[in-house]
Amino acid sequence: MKKCYSAFSAIIFLAIFCTSTTSIAQLNFMPRGSQMAKVMQRIGNTDVTIVYSRPSVNDREIWGALVPYGMNNLGFGTATESPWRAGANENTIFKTTHDLTIGGKTLPAGKYGLHMIVNEDNSATVIFSKNHDAWGSYFYKPEEDVLRVDVETKEVSHVEQLTYDFHDVNANSAIASLSWERKQIPFKIETDVTNNVLAEVRQQLQTTPGFARQSWEQAANFALNNDGDLDEALSWADAAIAGQFFSQKTFNNLSIKSQILAKQGKTSEAEALMEEALPLGTVFQVHGYGRQLIAQGKHDEALEIFKWNAKAHKGTWPVHYGLARGYSALGDNKSTVKHLKIALENAPAQANKDRVAANIAKAEKGEAIN
Template sequence: MKKFYSAISATILTAVLFISATATAQLDFLPRGSQAASVSQRIGNTDVSIIYSRPSVNEREIWGALVPYGMNNFGFGTATESPWRAGANENTVFKTTHDLTIGGKALPAGKYGLHMIVNEDNTATVIFSKNHGAWGSYFYDPSEDALRVDVTTNEIPHTELLTYSFDEVGANSAVASLKWEKKQIPFTIETDVTANVMAEIRQQLQTSPGFNRQTWEQAAGYALNNGGNLDEALGWVNGAIEGQFFSQKNFNNLSLKAQILERQGKTAEAKAIMDEAMPLGTVFEIHSYGRQLIAQGKKDDALEVFKWNAKEHKGTWPVDFGLARGYSAVGNYKTALKHLKIAASRAPDQPNKDAIAAYITQLEEEKDIN
């Protein structure tokens, strides 16, 4: 639907706009009828923001009237056909610190003018323009479009002030929505968090955070646990272990290296690294390693680790608790019960005493405590 304003209307509108612009340039602190606002959301490590002005309904007819359907000639500026500015006053601005996909289409990191074409049939087109500095959409040029996404609008309870919000926020996505009067215009934002973080890690390792061992360990751990490049992760953890002025071999980074090797299918190399790591570990680190092996289904290996821990840290907490878990994992409940009763006498606090009491009952019923 197209609307064409008379020459007189255009002249009045132009005058009003220039007077408003002049006043704003001189006294930019004066209150406006449509107040400025912004809303932001972090998705992974990506910051997404919308900066806009908030008109009110004020008992006016909005859709198809104050906001005309389709593209329109507003009688001012260089655009012969303009979408709605998706707010009031200057451009509504959409910013993202990393690349996104919106409605399944790519939008590079950057700053965009946000416009919308609202249709009569409960659909809309969301437009991201490379021109983010213009006033409204009077200078809209389709050649400057970075992205257009067609969406379905929803009917919602009355919303007096035009409002943007981020809904359904997940680990990798969110739904951004414009809500005004009884209409919601949503669009889905997604970003590759792992790729973004990995790129940020590469950059950070070249700056001051890269001058300490823990940063390299943290980087390797992120890549391992979030689907990053395992060869890259292995290089990072190797840097933490040896070869740099900050390197130091310890149980944690050797264990991390073993996990990376295991994920790469290099089981024998991973086991050799853990054999090297165990003498460097505390009684609690070795205990945790044994529990990890049980979780991986390596029950016999876990029992051997718990035995090693009991020999190296004889008579300390929680070696007998570990032995109980190890023997229980392989189905030797009688021996597990014996060690669990010893562990009960060494438990350092009431929560552990309570947990052991419950486990004793399970073992007496010949049920695995893991």
């Protein structure tokens, strides 16, 4: 029995030794000709990442040669027809933290193998495969495709090393592009930032951030200003104002609630709430509210707010600057100049003085300062 055990141990040791030597022989930290790269772009709160290897042109013919047109049998692996790996070495990997829309189709949040079919007629198909662990496209299976998008390619100035980048980035979208030699393959990615953020807000309000009043105010304000559900926004504002251990009535949360009510068409309730908020506001918060009314075209109401601020915070900066803005909105240049000159005297910093002086010059020529 002892001899059998020893023989079995020897076999196990030999297997481990062979495995170990094989692993050691395959050093994965040696420099490669096609260097690994990673590029990431945030769109709203969505992180989109592309991980790839960067071959060089190196005086080679690329399109239709090194990268054959169409689908091809690569002579290795299990695939009888394969697209291009859209890079070198392992799968090019495309990752997104939230759902995307590409070519009018949905790509769910996740990690994908990125492949491309490049055609001779300046078109290409971008493929997102749920298999992201394979080496290149040798094991490509069409049934593992999650999304295919047809795009037009562009001619660009020479790009020696294959490069992915993001451009035309805005609040909800970006263009992701592969550029190599004189060809660019762009595809537009879009995401619903408002719904993404609100989904995370709902989740986070159930965790540590939910124990702070400011989190509920931020949530309500975001929904208000990004076409979220106004009833939900109102419930968040109400939680910040009263009923919870962290609640506290402030100018900020009353102002947010007032704006929500106004957007719901409840004008009288919104105005009453702002009257309640004014005594809780700082001179700067009330000044900001007056400017907000000017921007909304409510010039008479704005002047009344600036007058209230001047009375409640007599002689402080920037009450006279506010009065000047209020009178300017109504076209009263004489009163505008009068209050600007007082504002110049009590401006706290040179930058403030310079701004007021510039507005005095405009008002003396009969120009509006708002």
